[in-house]
Amino acid sequence: xxxxxxxxxxxxxxxxxxxxxxxxxxxxxxxxxxxxxxxxxxxxxxxxxxxxxxxxxxxxxxxxxxxxxxxxxxxxxxxxxxxxxxxxxxxxxxxxxxxxxxxxxxxxxxxxxxxxxxxxxxxxxxxxxxxxxxxxxxxxxxxxxxxxxxxxxxxxxxxxxxxxxxxxxxxxxxxxxxxxxxxxxxxxxxxxxxxxxxxxxxxxxxxxxxxxxxxxxxxxxxxxxxxxxxxxxxxxxxxxxxxxxxxxxxxxxxxxxxxxxxxxxxxxxxxxxxxxxxxxxxxxxxxxxxxxxxxxxxxxxxxxxxxxxxxxxxxxxxxxxxxxxxxxxxxxxxxxxxxxxxxxxxxxxxxxxxxxxxxxxxxxxxxxxxxxxxxxxxxxxxxxxxxxxxxxxxxxxxxxxxxxxxxxxxxxxxxxxxx
Numbered sequence: 001x002x003x004x005x006x007x008x009x010x011x012x013x014x015x016x017x018x019x020x021x022x023x024x025x026x027x028x029x030x031x032x033x034x035x036x037x038x039x040x041x042x043x044x045x046x047x048x049x050x051x052x053x054x055x056x057x058x059x060x061x062x063x064x065x066x067x068x069x070x071x072x073x074x075x076x077x078x079x080x081x082x083x084x085x086x087x088x089x090x091x092x093x094x095x096x097x098x099x100x101x102x103x104x105x106x107x108x109x110x111x112x113x114x115x116x117x118x119x120x121x122x123x124x125x126x127x128x129x130x131x132x133x134x135x136x137x138x139x140x141x142x143x144x145x146x147x148x149x150x151x152x153x154x155x156x157x158x159x160x161x162x163x164x165x166x167x168x169x170x171x172x173x174x175x176x177x178x179x180x181x182x183x184x185x186x187x188x189x190x191x192x193x194x195x196x197x198x199x200x201x202x203x204x205x206x207x208x209x210x211x212x213x214x215x216x217x218x219x220x221x222x223x224x225x226x227x228x229x230x231x232x233x234x235x236x237x238x239x240x241x242x243x244x245x246x247x248x249x250x251x252x253x254x255x256x257x258x259x260x261x262x263x264x265x266x267x268x269x270x271x272x273x274x275x276x277x278x279x280x281x282x283x284x285x286x287x288x289x290x291x292x293x294x295x296x297x298x299x300x301x302x303x304x305x306x307x308x309x310x311x312x313x314x315x316x317x318x319x320x321x322x323x324x325x326x327x328x329x330x331x332x333x334x335x336x337x338x339x340x341x342x343x344x345x346x347x348x349x350x351x352x353x354x355x356x357x358x359x360x361x362x363x364x365x366x367x368x369x370x371x372x373x374x375x376x377x378x379x380x381x382x383x384x385x386x387x388x389x390x391x392x393x394x395x396x397x398x399x400x401x402x403x404x405x406x407x408x409x410x411x412x413x414x415x416x417x418x419x
């Protein structure tokens with residue numbers, strides 16, 4: 001198959017790159033061996049939460065952070081690209097799953113364990129949990145759901161000085177799977193959420209906002225959320241839970257739908273296994289149904305992830321490698337230096353390992369020269385960041401995915417103008 005762009009990977013970075021490229025007129029094909037990391041992610045846009053202290057305003061903190069971390073993915077794209085990508089993401093999802101917030105101020109949201117999560121842009125269904133608001137919180141536990149502990153969340157918030165308590169509700173679970181996805185499907189039914197609202201209303205105190213696990217519907221989360229706010233006559237918000245991530249599934253479905261509307265295609269179960277330069281493009285080999293399929297493309301966007309996704313591995317010889325194209329990696333400890341240190345939360349020498357890229361997100365070698373002119377890298381594959389510590393993971397994915405698509409669209413426009 002001949003296309004303009006092959007995207008390897010269907011996580012946030014890959015889908016953002018694919019959707020933007022398709023919207024720009026490119027013929028796009030997404031190839032993925034399985035579901036992307038959106039199915040595991042809370043999909044809050046945590047642009048910059050810690051640097052290393054908690055960040056109140058990403059917009060104010062980013063210039064200094066970029067100056068101090070010249071090899072960070074944000075330094076490759078620039079601060080303006082972050083703002084542009086965040087705005088594009090919000091506009092693309094639109095009212096189907098509305099995101100609120102901006103780079104001016106982080107919202108401080110509770111995690112499922114009661115920790116504080118600084119996030120720049122979040123689904124409207126979560127925004128009511130902003131801890132800048134001092135209103136008391138009633139955390140709702142659903143008794144059959146074993147991976148959300150309302151009392152733990154409420155107790156940890158109370159220990160930090162927030163007014164929070166927990167209540168438990170019983171659910172009729174005979175017709176649903178007792179996990180986040182099954183309960184979300186139950187909330188899609190008006191009669192089911194009406195029963196929950198009736199059971200809860202008599203147990204709420206004046207002025208409390210209501211915290212649910214992130215299970216408020218799968219097909220129409222905005223409708224379910226608005227319905228509960230109306231029924232309970234008070235703010236309602238969700239808190240992300242353990243995977244599978246219902247918010248992640250919502251965002252994945254909307255991005256895939258946007259890709260298809262723009263004329264792009266996605267094949268899940270087709271893993272990219274290799275790529276070689278071919279004239280003014282790249283030949284991409286993918287494994288599908290025990291056979292190899294060859295695709296000819298102008299560009300390959302590599303968005304396969306990092307260590308967590310198996311796209312970068314550490315062998316028994318203590319050498320790390322990028323598994324698809326064997327691209328050069330940055331931030332590898334030198335021979336004889338430690339790979340890890342005993343204290344888990346200390347700076348781990350391997351934490352920033354990833355593909356080395358230039359400002360155009362093309363992979364580069366130790367000498368700074370490009371090693372693939374027609375390959376762009378996005379998301380967790382890029383080295384230089386510690387997303388879990390910075391609270392920057394989704395911000396990096398959206399920014400680099402958006403930036404990669406912009407670079408290839410710009411290159412295509414320049415090539416046509418030169419003809």
